[in-house]
Amino acid sequence: MAFVNLKKKEVQVKIVYYGPGRGGKTTNLEYIYHKFNERIKTEMVTIKTHGDRTLFFDFLPFDIGKIKGYDVKIQLYTVPGQVKYDSTRRLVLRGVDAVVFVADSMQVRREKNILSLQNLQKNLSTYKKSIFKIPLVLQYNKRDLAEQGIPTLSFKVLEKDLNSQLKVPSFEASALVGTNVTQTMKKIISMTMRSLQRELK
Amino acid sequence: MADRKNGTVTVEVEQRLEDLFREEELAQDFAKDSEDPENSAPEAIDLSSELLEDSTALEESPPRELEEPPDSLERSIDLEHSPLKDLKTIVLSIDWEINDEDMTRFIEQVETLKVTYEYDKIILLFLQILGSLGKYVKTNKGNAHPNAIKVLNSVYTSLEKVILTKGISEQEKEKILLIEIKRFRELKQQVEAKGVAAAKKKEKKVSTYLKPKEKEEKTAVALQKQTQSPDEIDSETLKTEMGPMPPHEAFAYALEEIKQVLRAEFKALRAELKLWRDGQ
Amino acid sequence: MEYSLGHEQLNGIEEVLQEDLIDLGVNCVFLIDMAGNVIANLDNGKIKHDIYSLAALAAGNFGAVSEMAKIIGEDEFSLLFHKGEKESIHFSKVMTEFLLVTIFSKDISLGFLRLKVAEAIGKIKNILQP
Numbered sequence: 233m234a235f236v237n238l239k240k241k242e243v244q245v246k247i248v249y250y251g252p253g254r255g256g257k258t259t260n261l262e263y264i265y266h267k268f269n270e271r272i273k274t275e276m277v278t279i280k281t282h283g284d285r286t287l288f289f290d291f292l293p294f295d296i297g298k299i300k301g302y303d304v305k306i307q308l309y310t311v312p313g314q315v316k317y318d319s320t321r322r323l324v325l326r327g328v329d330a331v332v333f334v335a336d337s338m339q340v341r342r343e344k345n346i347l348s349l350q351n352l353q354k355n356l357s358t359y360k361k362s363i364f365k366i367p368l369v370l371q372y373n374k375r376d377l378a379e380q381g382i383p384t385l386s387f388k389v390l391e392k393d394l395n396s397q398l399k400v401p402s403f404e405a406s407a408l409v410g411t412n413v414t415q416t417m418k419k420i421i422s423m424t425m426r427s428l429q430r431e432l433k
Numbered sequence: 434m435a436d437r438k439n440g441t442v443t444v445e446v447e448q449r450l451e452d453l454f455r456e457e458e459l460a461q462d463f464a465k466d467s468e469d470p471e472n473s474a475p476e477a478i479d480l481s482s483e484l485l486e487d488s489t490a491l492e493e494s495p496p497r498e499l500e501e502p503p504d505s506l507e508r509s510i511d512l513e514h515s516p517l518k519d520l521k522t523i524v525l526s527i528d529w530e531i532n533d534e535d536m537t538r539f540i541e542q543v544e545t546l547k548v549t550y551e552y553d554k555i556i557l558l559f560l561q562i563l564g565s566l567g568k569y570v571k572t573n574k575g576n577a578h579p580n581a582i583k584v585l586n587s588v589y590t591s592l593e594k595v596i597l598t599k600g601i602s603e604q605e606k607e608k609i610l611l612i613e614i615k616r617f618r619e620l621k622q623q624v625e626a627k628g629v630a631a632a633k634k635k636e637k638k639v640s641t642y643l644k645p646k647e648k649e650e651k652t653a654v655a656l657q658k659q660t661q662s663p664d665e666i667d668s669e670t671l672k673t674e675m676g677p678m679p680p681h682e683a684f685a686y687a688l689e690e691i692k693q694v695l696r697a698e699f700k701a702l703r704a705e706l707k708l709w710r711d712g713q
Numbered sequence: 714m715e716y717s718l719g720h721e722q723l724n725g726i727e728e729v730l731q732e733d734l735i736d737l738g739v740n741c742v743f744l745i746d747m748a749g750n751v752i753a754n755l756d757n758g759k760i761k762h763d764i765y766s767l768a769a770l771a772a773g774n775f776g777a778v779s780e781m782a783k784i785i786g787e788d789e790f791s792l793l794f795h796k797g798e799k800e801s802i803h804f805s806k807v808m809t810e811f812l813l814v815t816i817f818s819k820d821i822s823l824g825f826l827r828l829k830v831a832e833a834i835g836k837i838k839n840i841l842q843p
Contacts, residue, residue, distance in 0.1 A: 235750035239723040244750045271453055277766045279773075288773055293765045296449050300442055307749070307769065323776040327748020410456075418450040425446040529792075531824040575828040579737050582822040 234329045234428050242303045245424055246327050250352050251334035252344035253285070253313030256373035259407035260334060261292045261308055264417060267410065272296075286312040289324045299425065306421060313348065322355045330367035330424040331356075332416055334407075335394060337374045339383040346393055363398065367423040370395055370402040371416045376409055516549050517596055524589045527582070536571035540564060554702050555606045558695070559592040562617050569624075578627050584620045588613045603706070614695065621692075718752065718841075725840040726753045733833040734815060739826070740800060741816040744807065744837070747772050752811070760800075762816065771814045775804050794823060805830050807837055 235244040249257040258278070265276040272294035279288035290310040295303060309328075311321040333352065335345045353363040370390075378384045385393075387404060395402055401419055405412035512518055520542045526535050543564040550556040566585045570577045591609045595601060718726075726744060734742045735755050743754035743764055749772035754764050775793065782790050793804040803815045803826060813834060817826055 235746065235748070235752075236717070237723070237752070238718070239720045246748060246750075267456070268454060275763065275766065277770065279770075288777070289769075291766060291769045293769070296446075296453060299445050299449065304446075305765070307765070309769070319780055320777070323773060323780070326772075326776070327746065327750065414454050414456055418447070418454060421450060422443060422446050426443050429442060527824050528822055529824055531828050575825075575832045577825070579821060579825060582825045583820070586822070 234424075235327075236302075240303070241301055242305060243299075243428065244305045244307060245329050245421070245428070246307045246309065247330045247332065247420055247424065248325055248328045249308065249310040249332045249334055250321070250325075250348070251313055251373075252336055252341060252348040253315070255313055255334045255336040255341070255345075255348075256371075256405075256407040257310040257313065257334045258286050258290050260332070260371070260373075260413050260416070261290050261310055263407055263410050263413045264308070265292055267414070268294075285314065286310055287317075288312065288320060296421070304425070308417070318351065318355075321351070322358060325355050326359060328356075328359075328361070328366070329428075330369075330420050332369050332371055332420050333394070334371045334373050335390060337372050337384040337390065337404075338377060339385055342385055342389075342393065345390075349394055367420060367427050368398065368400045369416055369420045369423065370398070370400060371405045371407075371412070372402065373405050373407050375404045375411070376406040512593070512597060515597060516546060517593055520546060520589070521593070524586065528586070531570065531574065531582070533571065536567055540567045540571065543567060554698065554705070555603070555610050556592065556595065558610060558698055558702075559588060559595065559613065561698075562588050562613065563592070566617075578620065578624045580620050580623060584613075584616050587616055603709075607702075607706075722840050723753060726837055727755060729833050729836045729840070730755050733829050733836070737826075737829055738821055739815055739817045743768060743814050745772060745812050745814065746810055747776065747812065749773070760816075767814070771804060771812060775806075775812055792827075796823075803827070803830065805834060807834050808841065811837075811841075813837070 234246070236242070237244075249260055251257050258280075261276060265274065269275075274292060274294040277291040279286070279290070281287045289312070290308075292308040293305060295305050297304065309324055311317070311324045331352065333349060335341075335349075349363075356363050356366065372385075372387065372390045374384070391402065401423075403412040403416045403419070405416060407413050512521060520539070523535060523539045523542055527539060543560050547557060547560050547564075550560065563585065566581055566588065570581050570585065573581075591613050595606045595609055598605075730742050730744070730753060735757055739757070740760045741754070741756040741762055741764075744752045745768045746752060749769040751764055751768045756762075778793055779789060782788065789806070795802045800816055800818055801823070803817070803823070805813045805815075805827075807813050813830060815826065815830060
């Protein structure tokens with residue numbers, strides 16, 4: 233649950249970007265950072281391998297100012313997507329308030345998307361959280377690849393694979409270019425804050 | 434009611450997000466240098482600029498400058514084969530962790546070395562200071578003055594220099610010893626001041642969360658006390674003899690005892706040096 | 714794991730951190746939960762670090778090291794400490810959900826700091842579980 237500091241009147245919200253390896257989670261954060269750090273005055277922390285793959289997590293904290301008298305601090309995290317980093321993903325998920333699942337639209341990644349979503353469900357359950365209850369947004373990333381002739385999964389297929397039971401908001405996006413990156417983030421923050429109503433009373 | 438409240442917060446959040454993350458108005462600027470935060474160096478502890486409060490002992494001795502001896506003297510005695518080897522191990526261990534077992538070993542090792550070096554007055558004085566510090570830290574642990582460990586390390590390092598430097602003169606040894614005595618005195622003053630401040634603070638304290646530290650206060654006195662032998666100072670004896678004295682007074686008493694011991698030793702040392710010089 | 718802390722508890726914690734650690738000469742100290750949230754933080758007024766990033770990294774670091782301990786058959790390590798040239802950082806668990814992180818310069822010996830940290834943690838435990 234979000235951390236609420238009654239003394240300082242502060243709320244800290246943890247949002248984790250989850251998904252298969254090389255799906256675009258870090259790119260989402262990098263886009264937000266480069267686009268908005270002038271406005272939100274933040275620094276991005278990344279822990280990655282020499283090959284630029286997330287090793288531990290990326291971290292982007294920023295304030296969105298006072299809401300109902302509380303200073304709201306948003307903390308965006310990504311997890312490493314590679315299968316071998318499962319225990320790291322579990323660590324980063326600790327205390328999570330909301331998730332953005334970044335799926336890879338490339339056809340060859342179809343199975344990896346599904347496995348990663350199942351992995352998310354499993355890791356959430358270790359903290360007694362349900363994938364059906366936690367604020368969640370799906371992002372179908374790399375939509376721009378279709379224009380380059382690379383086989384991509386259609387929106388319909390992605391929805392059927394990943395959203396048929398969850399029925400959560402979903403966005404087609406291109407993190408590299410920035411399409412719907414901000415919208416995804418705004419949506420998840422909005423959903424999270426709504427679910428924190430009771431804490432802000 | 435809940436729905437309305439939900440609506441209000443959601444509206445406020447969405448408006449805020451809109452204000453912060455409006456994309457069309459922003460100019461593209463990816464490369465942005467972040468400001469370097471100011472870094473101020475942590476305060477260094479000044480050990481050298483204070484004038485000695487009680488300089489009687491030193492005034493009577495021939496004038497000498499309190500400075501570090503030249504580093505040109507090379508250590509040619511191997512620590513591995515020196516009597517200091519075990520003490521060094523313990524000192525290094527204390528740097529990482531302070532516990533009863535190591536402090537006891539430290540004190541015991543100092544006692545052993547006192548026997549080894551019983552004919553060397555200068556080294557004996559080093560060891561006395563170390564023993565005193567060891568007992569103080571062992572008794573007070575977390576309540577010890579933070580500088581106690583620093584001074585302990587400094588005294589040990591100087592002792593090591595004195596013992597392991599081949600061909601070091603008595604004068605050089607004395608120089609080094611005087612520096613450490615000065616540090617020790619400064620620590621004593623700091624301990625006294627801390628004891629007084631803590632006593633005053635305790636009177637004013639009204640916090641309801643902390644358990645009373647009565648037991649720790651009673652054992653706060655720990656520096657060496659003079660008993661039958663001027664060299665033997667036992668903190669256990671001190672505790673029983675201090676009885677109902679408030680901690681800061683007991684401290685002051687103990688410190689005075691130490692001063693007297695050091696003065697006596699110094700006097701003897703100067704007398705011997707004088708004899709030696711007269712004989713040259 | 715849900716928890717909530719009242720004003721008085723937070724005040725008490727800050728008092729402990731101030732008296733036992735900042736007044737000792739520690740540069741910066743913060744109490745966080747294992748998710749990386751900052752519960753209390755104090756510094757000596759001279760050095761300002763990015764506490765929120767440090768907290769996230771500290772939680773991750775501690776979590777990773779704890780997992781390593783389990784893999785090698787240890788319940789936990791008794792010392793997690795990183796030594797720097799000018800400043801060092803020490804981590805200590807407070808009960809199961811919290812972490813006390815201390816940043817200090819070489820003026821303070823690690824051994825002594827560990828004594829003070831243990832004392833402070835004892836007091837914080839009393840505040841958190843009266």
